Amino acid sequence: MRRTKECAEQTREAILDAAETVFFRQGVAATTLSQIAAEAGMTRGAIYWHFENKLELFKAMQDRAHLPKERLFDAGQLLGAEDMLATLLEKTLEVLRLAPTDERGKRVYSILLFRCEYIGEMQEALARMRDSDDDFAVRIERVFARTEETGALSGEWTAKTAANAYCAAVSGLFSQWLKIGDGFDLMAAGRPLLTALFASYRAR
Amino acid sequence: MRRTKECAEQTREAILDAAETVFFRQGVAATTLSQIAAEAGMTRGAIYWHFENKLELFKAMQDRAHLPKERLFDAGQLLGAEDMLATLLEKTLEVLRLAPTDERGKRVYSILLFRCEYIGEMQEALARMRDSDDDFAVRIERVFARTEETGALSGEWTAKTAANAYCAAVSGLFSQWLKIGDGFDLMAAGRPLLTALFASYRAR
DNA sequence: CAGCTAAAATACATGCATGTATGTATAACG
């Protein structure tokens, strides 16, 4: 029923909201377009008008939430800092602090982590997340490589193991937080964990 | 076709093997029983003879692989040790060391983590994993609670945050390892990370 | 006010996975 142009954009957003809700509740594969339409108070017709299919809808939802990593990290900024490790620690803690305030990011990230199969028809959409992860890991490793060059990295670590441990710690914190919910205080567990880890990077 | 009894058990195992393979390749939700049957060189009839449906097949596969956590940790053993933290660190490192040798556990755990939606029709099967996770977390927290009572836990930590950080670190290590594959040396990243974390638990 | 088109709703065709019913060959058993 041909509403105004702003109205159409509004229903597009409503469809994306509904998709987030139903994907979160039922998982991606188990969710049908009818269910999303019903959640949004419409029919599948509206969805097919705005999106080509479920995959494109999923990717649109993914795009709408800028994941925390992309929000704060800038490799150039890190590589330029005088104390790279201190800056990385500081930035990471800031991400941990801000994460709980981003409801949408939280829900979408939770869908990507726990409510979506990593392969199958969603391969393309998930490849983008994996690429973003890889890209992130590479940039982190570059930071540690530079740190190693300056002799500021403890002999216990190499650039690769240091980057791997950092990524494991951060991703572990986020997934446990998303999995457990309110019982998990991201900062309370994350700050001492990362502090200890970064102290170890420096120890001679 | 009525083969001998051992033959039947053999095809049951073959079906489970095929399920692991196809689940790993395509994800759980995207896998049909026909595909599993084809991979095993049979028809769906064989599957429906041995298993009630896909969910029961999945649970059987889950049961066949004893996950690493259940393999090594025994809370009673830990609580009885004279130096609980040292024992926990030691046991954890042993798990990290042995994990790469368990091909089946690795594949099944990878399915549970990355190739299976956390909710939906598989709810029941996945609830078992979540219960096991919760149970594990509770036992770990109990260890840290005892440590705290004896005054051996640094003031920086509480039993809860310490347990959370431990679980985050371990689960982060495992998921990164499973996600990245050969590029991730579990021990090389895990040993210094956990050493640093446990040193922090002790610091006064 | 008529006509056009954007924004949906509705209707329809197709495919496919599931579950179940039935068929069948053979091992086990008396």
Next chain:
DNA sequence: CGTTATACATACATGCATGTATTTTAGCTG
């Protein structure tokens, strides 16, 4: 050696999600 239950394969019915075609409604334009 005949019977029976086992271990499957095959055939069939059902439901349901998808994609597309068609229709309806209402803004916009002249």
